[in-house]
Amino acid sequence: QVRLAESGGGSVQAGGSLRLYCSPSGRTLRSYVMGWFRQVPGKEREFVSVITSSGGTPYYSDSVKGRFAIWRDGVKNTVYLQMNNLKPEDTAVYYCAASPSRDDVTNTQNYEFWGPGTQVTVSS
Numbered sequence: 001q002v003r004l005a006e007s008g009g010g011s012v013q014a015g016g017s018l019r020l021y022c023s024p025s026g027r028t029l030r031s032y033v034m035g036w037f038r039q040v041p042g043k044e045r046e047f048v049s050v051i052t053s054s055g056g057t058p059y060y061s062d063s064v065k066g067r068f069a070i071w072r073d074g075v076k077n078t079v080y081l082q083m084n085n086l087k088p089e090d091t092a093v094y095y096c097a098a099s100p101s102r103d104d105v106t107n108t109q110n111y112e113f114w115g116p117g118t119q120v121t122v123s124s
Helices: none
Strands: 003-007 010-013 018-025 033-039 046-051 068-073 078-083 092-099 118-123
Touching (some): 018 033, 033 068, 033 078
Parallel strands (some): 010 118
Antiparallel strands (some): 003 018, 018 078, 033 046, 092 118
C-alpha cells in the first residue's frame, strides 16, 4: 500500500518562504505524475502545481505562477514545492497527490494517492 507524507508546512509572515516535501512509502512512484493541491475550510480542493514522471516542464495555477516552484528528486523519491513571496491567501492545507495518468492533471478525481496534508499559514 502506498502512503504519501507531506512535511514542511508552518506559519510565516507575508513575503516569506516555505518549502514543502512529499515522500511516498510502500513503493516508488517514479512513473506517476505528482501534484500539489490546497484546500481551505468550506471550499473545494484547489490545484496548485504538477510535475510529470520524467520531471518535465511543470505546470502551475495562475495564482501561484512565478512564486512557487515544483521539482522531484528521483534518487530521494521526493517531490518538493518551494513557495516564495507567500501571501495570506496562500493559507491552506496543502496536499501531495499521485496520478498514474497525464490526463487532466488539475482534476482531483484523476489522482490515486493522497497525503494527509500539511498546514500552511501566512499572516499579514
